[in-house]
Structure formats: structure tokens, C-alpha cells
Amino acid sequence: xxxxxxxxxxxxxxxxxxxxxxxxxxxxxxxxxxxxxxxxxxxxxxxxxxxxxxxxxxxxxxxxxxxxxxxxxxxxxxxxxxxxxxxxxxxxxxxxxxxxxxxxxxxxxxxxxxxxxxxxxxxxxxxxxxxxxxxxxxxxxxxxxxxxxxxxxxxxxxxxxxxxxxxxxxxxxxxxxxxxxxxxxxxxxxxxxxxxxxxxxxxxxxxxxxxxxxxxxxxxxxxxxxxxxxxxxxxxxxxxxxxxxxxxxxxxxxxxxxxxxxxxxxxxxxxxxxxxxxxxxxxxxxxxxxxxxxxxxxxxxxxxxxxxxxxxxxxxxxxxxxxxxxxxxxxxxxxxxxxxxxxxxxxxxxxxxxxxxxxxxxxxxxxxxxxxxxxxxxxxxxxxxxxxxxx
Numbered sequence: 468x469x470x471x472x473x474x475x476x477x478x479x480x481x482x483x484x485x486x487x488x489x490x491x492x493x494x495x496x497x498x499x500x501x502x503x504x505x506x507x508x509x510x511x512x513x514x515x516x517x518x519x520x521x522x523x524x525x526x527x528x529x530x531x532x533x534x535x536x537x538x539x540x541x542x543x544x545x546x547x548x549x550x551x552x553x554x555x556x557x558x559x560x561x562x563x564x565x566x567x568x569x570x571x572x573x574x575x576x577x578x579x580x581x582x583x584x585x586x587x588x589x590x591x592x593x594x595x596x597x598x599x600x601x602x603x604x605x606x607x608x609x610x611x612x613x614x615x616x617x618x619x620x621x622x623x624x625x626x627x628x629x630x631x632x633x634x635x636x637x638x639x640x641x642x643x644x645x646x647x648x649x650x651x652x653x654x655x656x657x658x659x660x661x662x663x664x665x666x667x668x669x670x671x672x673x674x675x676x677x678x679x680x681x682x683x684x685x686x687x688x689x690x691x692x693x694x695x696x697x698x699x700x701x702x703x704x705x706x707x708x709x710x711x712x713x714x715x716x717x718x719x720x721x722x723x724x725x726x727x728x729x730x731x732x733x734x735x736x737x738x739x740x741x742x743x744x745x746x747x748x749x750x751x752x753x754x755x756x757x758x759x760x761x762x763x764x765x766x767x768x769x770x771x772x773x774x775x776x777x778x779x780x781x782x783x784x785x786x787x788x789x790x791x792x793x794x795x796x797x798x799x800x801x802x803x804x805x806x807x808x809x810x811x812x813x814x815x816x817x818x819x820x821x822x823x824x825x826x827x828x829x830x831x832x833x834x835x836x837x838x839x840x841x842x843x844x845x846x847x848x849x850x851x852x853x854x855x856x857x858x
Contacts, residue, residue, distance in 0.1 A: 477832040477839070479789045481672075481766060481825035482621050482649055487721075488674035488826070494720035495676055498713035505710045506701060515712045522719025529722040530666070530683060531657035538682040538705045539715055543648040544570040545695065546667035546682035549705065550644045551578055551615060553690045554665060555585075559612035560641070562587045562605055564597045565808040567617055571646050572804075575615065585612070593810045594759040595625035599632060606639035613642045618650040618661075622805040622821055623758030624767025626650075633662035642688065648672050648680075652725035653764050653825075654733055664688045670714070674826060675721030679714030725826070736824050737765035739833050743822060744768055746837035751844055757806065757819065766824035771811070775847050777820045783843035787836050790821045 478486065487495075503515030523534040530537075540546045547570040555561050555578045563575050565588050579586040587605050590598045597616055614636040616627050629645055636643045644665035650656060652673025658666060666683040670676055682705070684690065698707035747770060748754055757769040772780060777791045791803070802816035811819070822836070 475786055477787050477835045478828075479787060479822040479824060479832070479836060481828075482624075482821065482823035483790055484671045484677060485652075485674045485825050486827050487671075487676060487717075488724045490724040491670075491675045491717040491721040495713050495717035498716040503712065505712055506699065515710075519710055519712060519715050522715045522722075525719035525723045526681060529651065529656070529726050531659055532683055533686060536658075536683055536686050538684060538702045539710060540680045540682055540706055541678055541711070542671075542680035543568075543646060543667045543669040545706075546669075546680050547571050547615075547644075547646055548574045549682055549693075549695055550665040550667060550684075551575060551613065552695070553693045554613035554615075554642045554644060555579070556612075557582045557585065559585065560587050560605055560609050561585055561612055562589065562602065562614040562616075562636075562641070564589045564591055564616055566591050566595065566597070566620055566622075566805045567615070568621055568646055568648070571615055571617065589616075591808045595620060595623045595757065595805070595809050596759055596762070597627055599628065599635070602632065602635040606635065606641070611640045613644060615644040615646070618645045618647040618666075619653070619764050619767075620758070620805060621649050622803055623769045623809075624649070624764035624823075625758045626762050626764065629661045629663060637662070642690075649764060649767075652722070652729070653736075653766060655729050658683055658685070664690075670718035670721055673721055673725045675718040676714050679711050679718050681718070732826055733765045736826070736828060739828055739830070740766055740768055740822075740824055743824075743833050743837060744770070746833070747840050750837065750841040755815075757809065757811070766828070767821065768823075769806075769819055769821050771815050771819045772844050773815060773818055775818050775844050775851070777818055779847045779850075780820060780840070780843045783846050784839040787839045787843075789836075790823070791819070 503511035505516040505519045523537050527534040527537055551574045561575055561579055563571060575586055589601045592598055614632055616632055619626050633643045642664045645663050647666045648669050651668045664685045669680040692704045694705055696707045701707050744756060753773055755771045802813050806816040806819055
């Protein structure tokens with residue numbers, strides 16, 4: 468059993484943050500023992516710059532792009548903001564969906580605040596797929612703009628066919644941005660095959676340190692520089708500020724580690740996920756799995772336990788680290804906007820738990836989690852029935 472939160476905890480919240488990979492941890496520790504601002508011209512500064520360049524190459528290799536197309540950021544939230552603010556121009560459509568991460572949805576609303584008619588939300592089916600046929604209708608009357616659709620949903624794992632998106636958008640003269648935070652390091656990626664213009668990611672989703680990420684900007688994309696942070700002009704004017712050398716080096720090490728045997732690892736994790744679903748469904752046959760089963764990330768399952776509040780179930784199994792939904796919305800008084808957009812009732816959305824697996828998940832954790840879920844749901848149902856009887 469892996470030990471991200473202690474020896475007695477089974478960790479099933481990789482979509483919130485993955486345990487840091489040993490290679491990344493070692494790289495961060497080593498980097499923090501060295502001094503050097505990557506913008507300084509003296510020897511320690513040049514050494515830091517060389518190591519940043521090496522990390523840029525490692526990340527570029529994972530994405531299948533050129534190192535010069537990588538802009539380092541503090542994470543995917545900043546990258547999403549940077550991408551949409553650069554790509555959107557008032558008077559042209561900004562097309563996205565209601566199941567995007569808040570870092571995209573809220574940025575989209577912010578940049579179109581002065582022209583709300585420019586914001587277009589595509590419909591979503593009950594299995595979590597964005598209805599891409601609607602893209603053609605958007606571009607019948609209006610051309611250009613930007614389409615921003617996530618590569619893989621953070622709550623259900625459902626994948627978007629980005630090549631279809633790119634073809635429709637580029638035929639209409641629009642740019643394509645994808646929040647690929649959950650895809651990178653989970654499935655093989657080649658940005659040339661995806662044909663996107665902009666791509667956002669965070670290191671901590673694939674085993675790197677928190678607080679560092681990147682924006683891929685395709686070379687030759689007609690984008691103005693609209694930096695969120697101005698100052699020294701680092702990252703070719705896209706993002707000012709002293710580079711997070713240790714974080715960037717750790718991200719590079721995580722990218723290199725994730726790239727090794729990525730296809731085989733995805734298959735192993737998918738087998739574990741399917742086993743977890745079978746065990747849980749066998750113990751609790753009225754549970755429901757959300758999202759398109761044959762078009763999703765290998766390590767994600769969203770399961771609804773009708774009539775059983777998810778927060779109560781999670782509280783009843785403290786030895787399993789799972790999530791009610793996106794950790795970015797933790798503590799919010801409203802249920803998952805993703806599940807509601809898919810047509811789930813508020814009650815069912817409130818009764819849904821996301822389990823996300825990854826590179827360190829073990830067979831023992833699957834067995835442990837399945838038994839813990841069975842006990843917790845049974846316990847909560849009994850408590851609810853007793854409370855109803857008392858009334």
C-alpha cells in the first residue's frame with residue numbers, strides 16, 4: 468500500500484494531487500541545495516538556467532513539442548488564465564462547456580464580461596461528453612475566436628476528442644486551447660496530433676511538485692502577449708518573475724519519469740480501476756457509475772450511492788482518501804457543476820464520490836477501498852434509517 472498520507476491510508480485522490488514521484492522529490496531537494504537565479508549571468512545563475520533548459524526539454528519530450536513552445540507558470544490555473552486572455556478578442560466567440568474546470572469557466576466569464584454574448588457554452592450529454600456537433604452551428608454565423616475544451620474531465624475522467632474540435636475550429640479560423648491538466652502523464656500525448664494551439668498543465672497531477680505548471684503555445688500562433696504578471700520579461704515576455712528553479716526541475720524529472728512505460732502504466736491503472744468498480748458494484752448493486760465508460764481516463768471513476776450523502780460516507784471511511792468532486796471546489800455549498808450539467812439531480816450529485824488512481828496505486832489498496840466503501844455506505848444507510856424511524 469502506498470503511503471502519501473501515512474501507512475494506513477489508501478490514497479484515491481490523484482486528480483486532486485498525485486504523490487510526488489521519487490525522481491521529482493530527489494531533483495527538488497538537490498535543486499534547493501544549490502543557489503542561482505536563472506536570470507543571473509554569473510556561474511551559479513548560468514548553472515540554474517542550464518537546469519531549467521533541461522527541464523524544459525524533459526517536459527517538451529512528454530508533450531511531443533519543441534522546448535521553445537513551453538512557458539513555465541505557477542500551475543494550470545495561471546496557464547488557463549494566460550491562454551484565454553491572450554486568445555480572446557471581444558467581438559469573436561469564446562466557446563467552452565459547462566463541465567470545464569472553474570479555472571477555465573471563471574476566466575471565460577471574466578474576459579467576456581464586457582461582451583457576454585461572445586461566451587458560448589456547448590451542450591453536454593448525460594454521459595459527460597461535450598456535444599461537438601454543436602461547434603459547427605457556432606461557426607455558421609461567426610468565425611474566428613477561441614475554443615477551450617478540457618482534454619479529460621477532472622471529475623468523471625471523460626475524454627474530449629480534441630482532433631475533431633481542432634478540425635472544426637481551425638476550419639472556422641478559430642484557435643484551440645485545452646486544459647490538459649488531467650491528461651498529461653496519464654495517457655500518451657502528442658500535441659502535433661491533437662492539433663491544439665494552446666495547452667495547460669500542472670506538475671502535481673503527474674507526480675511533480677505543487678505550485679508549478681506550464682502553458683504550451685504552438686510556434687507561429689497569432690497571439691499577442693497579454694501577461695498576467697509584468698516586470699522583468701521572463702519567459703519571452705509571457706510571464707514575468709523569478710523562475711521557480713527547484714519546482715521546474717522537479718516537474719522536468721516527473722515528466723521524464725512519467726514518460727517511461729506510460730502506455731503500460733495506463734493499462735495497469737485501468738485494470739485496477741475496473742476491478743474497484745466491480746468490487747464496489749458487487750457489494751452495493753444500486754450504485755451508479757457516471758460518465759462514458761469507454762472514453763475516459765484509465766484511473767478515474769465517479770460513483771453515485773443513491774440516498775447516501777457523500778460527505779457522510781467519506782467521514783465514515785477516514786482510511787480512504789477520496790473526494791466528493793474537484794478539490795478546487797472543496798467546501799463549496801453547491802454540488803458538482805459537472806454532474807448537474809450531465810443531468811444528475813442535486814441529491815444524486817451530493818451522493819457521488821470520485822475515486823482517482825495513479826502510478827503508485829496497488830492491488831492491496833483496491834481491496835481495502837472496496838471493503839471500506841461497503842462498510843461506510845452500509846453504516847451511513849443504517850444511521851439514516853434509524854434517524855427516520857426515530858422521527
